């Protein structure tokens with residue numbers, strides 16, 4: 032089972048929750064953790080648009096777990112503490128759409144097989160847990176930790192704290208001209224939600240290739256979400 036397989040169950044649940052949010056609390060900050068995030072976020076956007084209350088600054092896909100995993104797995108390779116690791120993960124939240132930017136981490140020199148295995152584990156760590164639990168759910172506790180971290184970052188920003196930055200899957204200008212309306216990159220959060228969407232920064236050749244591969248899937252995942260709402264309003 033992949034995150035994409037969850038689409039059939041979760042798409043209509045997320046659509047109906049988005050309808051209720053649009054009716055009852057149209058100014059809410061909406062944090063989507065239900066998978067497949069790459070499609071469920073566009074579903075919420077389409078529903079809110081149909082109700083005339085969509086504010087792209089207030090809709091977020093929660094990709095924090097990818098950052099938590101990246102920090103943890105780098106620290107395992109390097110023998111450090113994950114608390115001290117800083118790593119940006121961009122793209123989306125499934126398989127090859129998860130792109131860790133190791134060249135921008137504290138350990139830009141990790142290379143070769145160690146790097147390949149590290150990237151693969153970050154990209155497929157969620158699938159590893161789902162397979163291990165064999166139908167009994169997903170990475171429950173680490174998801175809770177990641178969700179709590181992202182939510183508290185949002186709350187700190189709402190209260191006026193400056194320079195609160197988290198990678199998150201939002202409506203983004205970064206690759207809009209390639210048909211990719213949503214993309215995860217570092218975002219500065221503020222009292223009204225998205226304050227600034229950061230560019231990806233310098234990428235090495237491998238990361239350029241990883242981003243290119245991510246974009247291929249993201250176009251399809253985003254379209255799938257939009258098409259679902261168009262066909263099942």
Ligand SMILES: NC(=O)C1=CN([C@@H]2O[C@H](COP(=O)(O)OP(=O)(O)OC[C@H]3O[C@@H](n4cnc5c(N)ncnc54)[C@H](O)[C@@H]3O)[C@@H](O)[C@H]2O)C=CC1
Pocket residue numbers: 037041044063064065066067068093094095096097124157167168169170171174177
């Ligand atoms: N973005 C992320 O980092 C992560 C996302 N996930 C996603 O989070 C979601 C939950 O995962 P788990 O807690 O492992 O699943 P789970 O199967 O343990 O829990 C799902 C819960 O949703 C409830 N539910 C079912 N239909 C509902 C409806 N129509 N309205 C309201 N609630 C309903 C069920 O009763 C159950 O309590 C899944 O979509 C999973 O893929 C999981 C891990 C990480």
Ligand SMILES: O=C([O-])CC(=O)C(=O)O
Pocket residue numbers: 033034066096156157158160161169170
């Ligand atoms: O695929 C899932 O449901 C679990 C998930 O998103 C993750 O652990 O990152």
